[in-house]
Amino acid sequence: MKKFFKIFGLSLLGVVFIGTLVFLFKKSQAKPDVFEVKKPDVITIIKKTVATGSVEPRKEIAIKPQVSGILEELFVEAGEMVKKGDVLARVNIIPDMVTLNEAESRVKRAKLNLEDVKINFDRQKVLFDKMVISSEEFQKSQLSYSSARQEMEAAENNLELIKKGVTKASAQTTNTLIRSTIDGMVLDVPVKEGYSVIQANNFNEGTTIAIVADMNDMIFLGKVDETEVGKIKEGMNIELTIGAIDEQKFDAVLKYIAPKGKTENGAIQFEIKADVLLKQDQFIRSGYSANANIVLARRDSVLAIAEGLLKFSNDSAFVEVETDPQKFEKRFIKTGLSDGINIEVVSGIDKDARLKGEKVDPKKKAEEKKS
Numbered sequence: 001m002k003k004f005f006k007i008f009g010l011s012l013l014g015v016v017f018i019g020t021l022v023f024l025f026k027k028s029q030a031k032p033d034v035f036e037v038k039k040p041d042v043i044t045i046i047k048k049t050v051a052t053g054s055v056e057p058r059k060e061i062a063i064k065p066q067v068s069g070i071l072e073e074l075f076v077e078a079g080e081m082v083k084k085g086d087v088l089a090r091v092n093i094i095p096d097m098v099t100l101n102e103a104e105s106r107v108k109r110a111k112l113n114l115e116d117v118k119i120n121f122d123r124q125k126v127l128f129d130k131m132v133i134s135s136e137e138f139q140k141s142q143l144s145y146s147s148a149r150q151e152m153e154a155a156e157n158n159l160e161l162i163k164k165g166v167t168k169a170s171a172q173t174t175n176t177l178i179r180s181t182i183d184g185m186v187l188d189v190p191v192k193e194g195y196s197v198i199q200a201n202n203f204n205e206g207t208t209i210a211i212v213a214d215m216n217d218m219i220f221l222g223k224v225d226e227t228e229v230g231k232i233k234e235g236m237n238i239e240l241t242i243g244a245i246d247e248q249k250f251d252a253v254l255k256y257i258a259p260k261g262k263t264e265n266g267a268i269q270f271e272i273k274a275d276v277l278l279k280q281d282q283f284i285r286s287g288y289s290a291n292a293n294i295v296l297a298r299r300d301s302v303l304a305i306a307e308g309l310l311k312f313s314n315d316s317a318f319v320e321v322e323t324d325p326q327k328f329e330k331r332f333i334k335t336g337l338s339d340g341i342n343i344e345v346v347s348g349i350d351k352d353a354r355l356k357g358e359k360v361d362p363k364k365k366a367e368e369k370k371s
Helices: 002-028 097-129 135-164 362-370
Strands: 034-038 041-057 060-063 069-074 087-092 177-179 184-188 210-213 218-225 237-242 249-257 262-264 267-277 289-306 311-313 316-324 327-332 334-338 342-347 355-360
Touching: 041 267, 041 334, 041 342, 097 135, 218 249, 218 289, 237 267, 289 334
Parallel strands: none
Antiparallel strands: 034 355, 041 218, 041 289, 060 210, 069 087, 087 177, 184 210, 218 267, 237 249, 237 289, 249 267, 262 267, 289 342, 311 316, 316 327, 316 355, 334 342
16 A cells, blocks of 8 residues: 555656646747737828928018107007007107207297388388388388298297197198008007107117007918928918917918028028918917928828838838738838828738738737736
8 A cells, every 4th residue: 555655656746747847848938929910001191391480470560750759658559450650659859959049049030020021011001001102112011021921930830840849730740740650460569658769860770669560461480401491392382380379270371482591500491481371260479489381292092001010121112911820921012102100002012911010919918808
């Protein structure tokens, strides 16, 4: 009996030992790799280039005074709409003392002269009424009196103009009233009442009273890299995206490409301009940063694969096509347009081809099936 148990124990130990060896051998054997299988899709491929820039009004006018002086009144604020000719502000002229003194002296001389001429006119009129003098002599005195009155009026107007920058006769057209030169929106009023303002001249740009722009006529100003500028042309359609305006895109048309590039951060950049096609209910604020998607090429309803499935041998492109489950063979293909994610397949495979994709982790795949 003891002998039986001894033989049984040795046999059991042998079975366990052999089983362990078999388990370790199988575990040491590499498991075959499993790959995803992908199929081509029929899609539309659009190749784009992106230009960065901003949206600005085509007409942005700095309104400046025609005279120097003190800004006495402001009639507008930023954000208000104005029409061409609307008064934006009024300037009070500070006269030069020498000029003012000359004007006052002119008034005094004109007044004295008028008084003398009037006395003579009154005397001549009495004599003419009594038929003592001829009509020719009386007309001469009339002419002198009329001239003296005109000089007096001119002297007073000149003094009023120097003091106030306006006369009674020209109150509505005076250059002390600063008017908008276009229809549009007031974007900025960089001055306040009481500020000194200077008219533009050969030595000074003048003080900007307000900036007015037509916000219905906007353009995109951007830059394109030298590697892309040769692929674009005037008249191309552009799709604008503005970071500050979510879920809204704006159409534009490329109108200008700079003939000369500029070096920026070591790269050659070319300026471009595009007309923004605003709809009636759309509004874009001046200075918004924007990205312009320019369509370089488009292929509709073409056979395409993900670029990640593409492999290369020398200068030839190929994919691996499944012939049996998890058995693949190399097949060369001819490719076309790429958008950086998908690439057009011109020839070499059809839409039913099963292509070798990424390697699959069996454990991960099993967990995905359970979930």
